[in-house]
Amino acid sequence: MADVARLAGVSSQTVSRVSTGHPGVVGSTREQVLAAMKQLGYRPNSAARALKRGEFRTIGVILFTLATTGNSRTVEAIANHAAEEGYAITLIPVASPTQDGLLGAFTRLGELAVDGVIVIMEVHLLDAVTVVLPPGAQVVVVDSDAGDRYTVVDTDQADGARQAVRHLLDLGHRTVWHLTGPAGSFASQRREDAWRAILTEAGRPIPEVRHGDWSAESGYRAGLELAAEPGCTAVFAANDQMALGLLRAFHERGRRVPHDVSVVGFDDIPDAGSFIPPLTTVHQDFAAVGRLCVRAVLRQIRHEITEPGTTLVPTRLVVRASTAPAPAA
Amino acid sequence: MADVARLAGVSSQTVSRVSTGHPGVVGSTREQVLAAMKQLGYRPNSAARALKRGEFRTIGVILFTLATTGNSRTVEAIANHAAEEGYAITLIPVASPTQDGLLGAFTRLGELAVDGVIVIMEVHLLDAVTVVLPPGAQVVVVDSDAGDRYTVVDTDQADGARQAVRHLLDLGHRTVWHLTGPAGSFASQRREDAWRAILTEAGRPIPEVRHGDWSAESGYRAGLELAAEPGCTAVFAANDQMALGLLRAFHERGRRVPHDVSVVGFDDIPDAGSFIPPLTTVHQDFAAVGRLCVRAVLRQIRHEITEPGTTLVPTRLVVRASTAPAPAA
DNA sequence: CTTCGTAATGTTTGCGTAAACATATCCGGC
DNA sequence: GCCGGATATGTTTACGCAAACATTACGAAG
Numbered sequence A, B: 001m002a003d004v005a006r007l008a009g010v011s012s013q014t015v016s017r018v019s020t021g022h023p024g025v026v027g028s029t030r031e032q033v034l035a036a037m038k039q040l041g042y043r044p045n046s047a048a049r050a051l052k053r054g055e056f057r058t059i060g061v062i063l064f065t066l067a068t069t070g071n072s073r074t075v076e077a078i079a080n081h082a083a084e085e086g087y088a089i090t091l092i093p094v095a096s097p098t099q100d101g102l103l104g105a106f107t108r109l110g111e112l113a114v115d116g117v118i119v120i121m122e123v124h125l126l127d128a129v130t131v132v133l134p135p136g137a138q139v140v141v142v143d144s145d146a147g148d149r150y151t152v153v154d155t156d157q158a159d160g161a162r163q164a165v166r167h168l169l170d171l172g173h174r175t176v177w178h179l180t181g182p183a184g185s186f187a188s189q190r191r192e193d194a195w196r197a198i199l200t201e202a203g204r205p206i207p208e209v210r211h212g213d214w215s216a217e218s219g220y221r222a223g224l225e226l227a228a229e230p231g232c233t234a235v236f237a238a239n240d241q242m243a244l245g246l247l248r249a250f251h252e253r254g255r256r257v258p259h260d261v262s263v264v265g266f267d268d269i270p271d272a273g274s275f276i277p278p279l280t281t282v283h284q285d286f287a288a289v290g291r292l293c294v295r296a297v298l299r300q301i302r303h304e305i306t307e308p309g310t311t312l313v314p315t316r317l318v319v320r321a322s323t324a325p326a327p328a329a
Numbered sequence C: 001c002t003t004c005g006t007a008a009t010g011t012t013t014g015c016g017t018a019a020a021c022a023t024a025t026c027c028g029g030c
Numbered sequence D: 001g002c003c004g005g006a007t008a009t010g011t012t013t014a015c016g017c018a019a020a021c022a023t024t025a026c027g028a029a030g
Helices: A002-008 A012-020 A027-040 A046-053 A069-084 A099-111 A123-132 A157-170 A186-201 A216-227 A240-252 A270-274 A286-301 B002-008 B012-020 B027-040 B046-053 B069-084 B099-110 B123-132 B157-170 B186-201 B216-227 B240-252 B270-274 B286-301
Strands: A058-063 A088-093 A116-120 A137-140 A151-155 A177-180 A234-237 A262-267 A280-283 A309-313 A316-318 B058-063 B088-093 B116-120 B137-140 B151-155 B177-180 B234-237 B262-267 B280-283 B309-313 B316-318
Touching: A002 A012, A002 A027, A012 A027, A046 B046, A058 A069, A058 A099, A069 A088, A069 A116, A069 A286, A069 B088, A088 A099, A088 B069, A099 B069, A116 A286, A137 A286, A151 A157, A151 A286, A157 A186, A157 A234, A157 A262, A157 A280, A157 A316, A177 A186, A177 A216, A216 A240, A216 B270, A234 A240, A240 A262, A240 A270, A240 B270, A270 B216, A270 B240, A286 A309, B002 B012, B002 B027, B012 B027, B058 B069, B058 B099, B069 B088, B069 B116, B069 B286, B088 B099, B116 B286, B137 B286, B151 B157, B151 B286, B157 B186, B157 B234, B157 B262, B157 B280, B157 B316, B177 B186, B177 B216, B216 B240, B234 B240, B240 B262, B240 B270, B286 B309
Parallel strands: A058 A088, A058 A116, A116 A137, A137 A151, A151 A309, A177 A234, A234 A262, A262 A280, B058 B088, B058 B116, B116 B137, B137 B151, B151 B309, B177 B234, B234 B262, B262 B280
Antiparallel strands: A088 B088, A280 A316, B280 B316
């Protein structure tokens, strides 16, 4: 900066004013400074800036994996909106969902240059290590019910599940079977609870749930079992990938979808419309989740109101070709 | 830090030594300092640290989207390996592949606190704005052939395509049709070139290519056309999602896969094994790509040898159920 | 018992920036 | 023509940390 100042024949403070866009610098001076900056290839040192200003203009995002559609789409939305607001985002992957992995991630995080943190995981996992969280603001997202302690943004899992089950019931199915996500996933738990609630409310029998792990492979294995259940005419899978596995299992076992069995997924991944048959599923607005997260952290960073609470993003049932009226008994 | 020093009854320099793990601090003193740190909830300020040391311990990753399997898996691998090495990663999303979007991203990047950059896109797009790149080290990845100017790490696209086409030819197919990715994608171009080369080499007719955009939907549209081509018994799709669309189109048109038509994809996404039928595809080792990228940037950051050049990560054909011998004419 | 070497700790300094304060310049009004 | 007040620019300082150098303490060798 001093070099630029020298070259432009001004003080370094004036250079600073130009580089931060502060007012009070007359046109001709500004021009000179800009020219000098360009000539010298000056770029402000963000570390010094951060040190001086006491903020990093960076948001940390902590998550287990980018491999699930939901996570990567949410992160992408977060990154885009943060960028719009002039914030960078730092990814903090937790290698493994063990105490060690978490601790490691949070230790790193503690030293990280972030003004706020978005946590994409069930927050109870954090409790053991939460002390290490930097004093900055935090938002907890997807997969948590800690709305009493944190600001939570999440898809309205319950309503999504409700729409899915209701759709199948309306189609005349006597009941709906359910394939869950992995234990420990709050989203999965929520969807299962809602499914059970609707069936109970409607006075329908509640079939035993099958447990999957989000993967298509686990859906396939569950599908093989369900194909053997005579009464099974409708299945609600907790995500689209498992639904894909279901589809394959039913196909292999000669159970036609949707003629013999109806299948509904959750997520509405881009491929869902190209499954065989195209999948009826619950659309999640990941972009909205990401946007709201960013907005919420920024609000906290800027010390605006910071009440804990949960913001729910609505879902929408997308009816395609994997559901049909129940087969005549 | 001064507070900690005061509480522990030592100088701030000793606190610094403890916090950075430098040697030359006797056990009892260290204990006291650690206790004081804990009591005061001290965390080192990384901005000050970065300013002092002249490095950020951060790597920037610039890309268009996280929505493609390849990108998100690569980023995940990068994040994990960077974390192992004590580096954080900052995501720099380019909103749109326009000049403006790029410029914006690179302007942000210029001011960003990164020691190195990993670029996940065709590097020619950068040429117009390349001046803005920070003086730090860079690695260019997936989707580029700028091995003469940069360090490039990429999947061996050509060999992957070769294996796919060779497999189909070996199965007795007279020729192989091809569905490309979007124009402007180097990976897609590479796969297409290799496909063409093999066919030429084998003296087979070269069907006109169909153009997709990586999406299953585009694969479906292409599939509808290909289903109408009487001579089409084998298709090589440039990625798995388009292959999925192909599968659906063929299914709808009554062209049985693999009995009537064989389909090969590229990527080996986790779902590929659950397609109907399970997809034969070229497996990409995204984890290796990510790991090599990190290793390469770090080498440059540490001023070790920094010759431009391309590192190719091998692929592997995974044969599942979507390919079979050519139907008898 | 002195001297020297080494290990432990303390003091000074500057990294690049921008806020706070200080100074210079210019203009209009009387 | 002189003064008050804006406006443009310069000077000083501190942000938190860790290198570099300085000091102290202590034990071993002579």
